[in-house]
Amino acid sequence: MANNTYRVPIVEKIFNANDQIAAANRRLLDARHVFSINIMASPGAGKTSFILKTIQALAPDLRTGVVEGDTAPVTIDADKITAVGMPAVQINTGGDCHLDAVMLKDGLEQLPLDDIVLLVVENVGNLICPAAFSLGTHLNILIASIPEGDDKPYKYPAIYRGVDVLIINKVDLMPYVPFNMDYFRQGVEMLNPGLTTFPVSCMTGEGLDSWVDWLKQKVAEGQNR
Amino acid sequence: MHELAVTESIFNIAMKHAKEAQASRVTDLYVVIGRLSSIVDDSVQFYWDMITEDTLCAGSLLHFQRVPAQLLCFDCSKEFTLDSELAPCPSCGSAKIKVISGDQFYLDSIEIQK
Numbered sequence: 001m002a003n004n005t006y007r008v009p010i011v012e013k014i015f016n017a018n019d020q021i022a023a024a025n026r027r028l029l030d031a032r033h034v035f036s037i038n039i040m041a042s043p044g045a046g047k048t049s050f051i052l053k054t055i056q057a058l059a060p061d062l063r064t065g066v067v068e069g070d071t072a073p074v075t076i077d078a079d080k081i082t083a084v085g086m087p088a089v090q091i092n093t094g095g096d097c098h099l100d101a102v103m104l105k106d107g108l109e110q111l112p113l114d115d116i117v118l119l120v121v122e123n124v125g126n127l128i129c130p131a132a133f134s135l136g137t138h139l140n141i142l143i144a145s146i147p148e149g150d151d152k153p154y155k156y157p158a159i160y161r162g163v164d165v166l167i168i169n170k171v172d173l174m175p176y177v178p179f180n181m182d183y184f185r186q187g188v189e190m191l192n193p194g195l196t197t198f199p200v201s202c203m204t205g206e207g208l209d210s211w212v213d214w215l216k217q218k219v220a221e222g223q224n225r
Numbered sequence: 226m227h228e229l230a231v232t233e234s235i236f237n238i239a240m241k242h243a244k245e246a247q248a249s250r251v252t253d254l255y256v257v258i259g260r261l262s263s264i265v266d267d268s269v270q271f272y273w274d275m276i277t278e279d280t281l282c283a284g285s286l287l288h289f290q291r292v293p294a295q296l297l298c299f300d301c302s303k304e305f306t307l308d309s310e311l312a313p314c315p316s317c318g319s320a321k322i323k324v325i326s327g328d329q330f331y332l333d334s335i336e337i338q339k
Contacts, residue, residue, distance in 0.1 A: 004338050008246050013331045014234045014256070097227055129227045132262075132330070154311045157261045161328060186320045190311055191261075193323065 025136030035222035043125030153187030294327025
């Protein structure tokens with residue numbers, strides 16, 4: 001090594017810049033008394049169906065706004081939300097595999113925050129990248145679905161580590177798919193002990209009541225902060 | 226994957242510190258990645274070479290130090306490291322474990338010339 005080479009210690013988190021903007025998003029949401037959740041899952045896990053079921057169950061008492069993240073400029077998901085009478089904003093990530101805090105900041109600027117009490121963010125369908133980019137939402141929620149297989153906590157530990165709630169969707173398919181629930185839950189338990197979990201089916205409606213009641217309570221607690 | 230975003234982040238942090246240290250060039254960068262953190266593959270170096278062109282970091286090398294996860298078993302109180310797939314406690318087989326570390330993802334240091 002050359003004599004004039006110096007080592008500069010840094011120890012700075014690589015997602016520091018994103019985390020700072022996420023913190024600003026949180027401050028904005030708190031100031032407007034909006035409770036917020038970030039929904040993450042693989043493609044096809046049922047994010048949009050789950051969000052639709054949730055906001056339909058909450059309406060008309062709770063006004064919900066939705067930020068839809070998509071890699072392509074398609075408005076299929078946002079159209080479904082506006083069809084049930086709730087404000088939705090489509091964020092096209094331009095091919096990016098995740099939403100980041102800056103994209104959510106842009107989305108928040110387009111939503112009538114004073115008109116809603118709950119914000120639902122539908123992240124890009126992906127189990128890797130969204131885990132690394134915090135958005136500033138109050139809760140991070142992961143939807144796992146039965147057909148994905150029971151090994152996902154073992155293959156994608158980062159996303160299971162970082163969430164506050166786990167939804168296990170499509171439980172109506174359990175009789176038809178080889179899915180070892182004990183093995184799945186063991187992986188989750190190792191990564192995120194005591195994680196709040198709701199097994200549901202958006203097809204049959206099973207389990208959705210418990211989830212919606214729980215969420216209502218969280219939104220009320222958020223309002224009273 | 227989000228390699229480009231990661232690469233840009235590393236670049237911004239490195240440039241800030243290089244300028245503060247009045248570097249004439251950055252030669253090496255050391256990134257620490259925990260076993261349970263995001264996967265970052267070799268394409269980061271490829272992006273790195275492109276975005277650092279004509280900057281203080283041009284021609285520099287990225288070094289990724291992958292560190293194992295550190296876990297603690299709640300049942301037998303033994304600590305163990307995880308270097309491959311997630312598995313129950315190797316001593317007693319319990320799945321009641323706590324992750325002590327493994328989520329790291331940071332720029333540890335850089336080497337510069339003045």
